[in-house]
Amino acid sequence: MDDQTVAHFRVYETGDSNGNWFIASTIAEVRDLVSHSSDFLACSRPNLAHLSTPALKKSRTYEILIVDDGSADETSALGVKLAGEYPESDIRVVTLEKNLGKGGAVRHGMLYARGQRLLMVDADGASRFEDLELLWEAMDKLAPKNEPAVVVGSRAHLVKTEAVVKRSFIRNILMYGLHTILRIVGVGHIRDTQCGFKLFTRRAAQQIFPAQHLATWIFDVELLLLAKQLGIPVEEVPVEWHEVAGSKLNVVKDSLQMLRDLLVLRANILLGRWKVFIEVPPLLTLFSLLNPALV
Template sequence: CASASLQTSVEVLMKSNKRAILIFLPFQVLIIAHVTAGMVNLTRHEKEKYFLTATGEKELFPSLHDPHSRELSVVIPAYNEELRMPVMLDEATEYLERRQKQHPPFTYEIIVVDDGSKDKTTEVALRYSRKYGADKVRVLTLVKNRGKGGAVRMGTLSSRGKVILMADADGATKFSDVEKVEAGLNNLNPKPENMAISCGSRAHLEQDSVAQRSVFRTFLMYGFHFLVWFLCVRGIKDTQCGFKLFTREAALKTFSSLHVERWAFDVELLYIAQCFKIPIAEVAVNWTEIEGSKLVPFWSWLQMGRDLIFIRLRYFTRAWKLQSPHKTD
């Protein structure tokens, strides 16, 4: 009897402990999210403050705080992209040069941000800088890998454009579709503060892509979409397309508060934009999947899911705060 009573007591205690763990687990996650929250790091290494001119001399990058001096800046984050990037740069420069000839007042720049690559990404980009001149093509080489979000932010903060386009180095989106996202931006009528963002979207291609994916990858995709909608961003079907156009003012407002530097950075950017009530358009663009993606389906989706939860919790606990734009060091 004593043994049976002891066993019953142990079982009751174990059940109580399980309940306690389940009850306090959300609070533990909340505490972990708050304590491990990193602050915005806009500090540059000395080598990241300069680009090379045609004569090989170093010249300081401008600041996003400065008035614009170009119509369009194109920021291209690149990590180990020596093989895929030339196709994208050829398409982009051909389009932009043709547009400039047709309409001489149009001015542009391309900023390739080498995110600590281990291959010849910087050397490939510098070939285009020598061909078109450093006034049109500049290369920002990061001393160490920050992640795609960190690379986009560093390039954006160094840009001169009235509007700033984020474009992937793989050329998955047809570059001439910049006209579509420009139209989306203009339709928002971003006045008087000139705040607006226009996002390229692949949502119209989703059904075709589902037919080609495994059930598991489809489950991960829909799970991610649900977390984005539930925790962070509503009203945008495709937050992850790497083809987004910002007014200069909207870029300064959003990138100054950005914390996430890896895959989920797009979601935080749009979350920040919605908190600031910046108008956002979503525009269908042509998109083709290019081999050589750095995204590892299961682990990348898992990391992004974790980041989404932490984004929401860190803003909720005010570990992260929406910041006023400030200058970088």
């Protein structure tokens, strides 16, 4: 993302134990947003309700971060209303002044969240929230000490099922075409890059998201490619999924946009314009760590 994507944001947080809200005094500059539809409240309620399901372990603490992309509707107000309905949940609402794209939304959420493990999940309820346990168990094995790692939900096992077969012919053709291009780009080892159900350790998020450039629908591919370049392990876990009516995705238009963005991604990497840098302590700092008595 370039400097033109900078936007101001305000943070709404619970102010006391009675659930009263206030506008936090902090106004900062960020490069992120999330896009929400007018059905935001209806889509989010089921996910919040699922947090109390017996399938999820009760010993964990969690927060929910809602980012409003500067939309003209009442997304922020609806987020605050939602928090009032679920006072036991730690909910924060971040409002940006202008729309920057879905990928920027996720980027902001991941860099702004406070947890040791960060879940990216679409609010439309297409994924079954209880499947978080599957991702969590895989992460326990992949990163037992929360070292950098990513676990992605996958719908690849559903390709031959009725849920996918019933989709439009053009949608399935585009899906197979996308998979072919992904192999060329370098993430063909991941069978489902676009599932909106991904779990990151905090350390992985802090390495991957600052290097993200794309803010459009295809940003997932860049995240997985960045993980590969950084040597961060990625594991794919089958999850349940169902088609949700009312998607904002225009199949033909957005598929062409995805193709364009994939070509841009590939070209910038080949030309060396988009590089991943692993932070290394300055020589003096490293020297002081080894020889503290000499500094």
